Amino acid sequence: LEDPGFNPGKEVLLETHPGFASAFQASTSLPEIRHWSETHLSFTAQTTGHALLVLQKTFLPGWNATVNGLSVQPLLCDLVLTAVPLTTGVNQVEMIFSPVSLRLGFFLFFLFLAVFSLSLISFLLA
Numbered sequence: 001l002e003d004p005g006f007n008p009g010k011e012v013l014l015e016t017h018p019g020f021a022s023a024f025q026a027s028t029s030l031p032e033i034r035h036w037s038e039t040h041l042s043f044t045a046q047t048t049g050h051a052l053l054v055l056q057k058t059f060l061p062g063w064n065a066t067v068n069g070l071s072v073q074p075l076l077c078d079l080v081l082t083a084v085p086l087t088t089g090v091n092q093v094e095m096i097f098s099p100v101s102l103r104l105g106f107f108l109f110f111l112f113l114a115v116f117s118l119s120l121i122s123f124l125l126a
């Protein structure tokens with residue numbers, strides 16, 4: 001990032017390789033946003049070659065992505081952002097935020113609530 005030759009408008013830094021053998025190409029068209037919320041993102045993007053869809057969304061491990069119905073691994077891009085590798089042509093991208101820690105937290109909260117309620121009822125009836 002500190003290299004004077006680095007152009008953030010045309011280059012990105014990735015933590016892992018996206019799995020494509022060929023170089024990425026910049027797309028001149030912007031993706032069409034079909035849905036954008038905190039836990040669900042949906043896009044249509046057309047590319048002329050392998051490309052990365054870089055999102056202004058903080059990278060978190062709970063994001064699951066599909067491109068044209070196939071599961072892909074979201075990538076850590078530029079140290080904080082989320083990127084999705086795209087193939088040539090029209091790509092339907094769906095991203096859903098569903099971290100295991102959130103589901104585990106809800107389960108433990110309701111378990112605690114049940115135990116606390118039963119304890120309170122047994123204390124009041126005694």
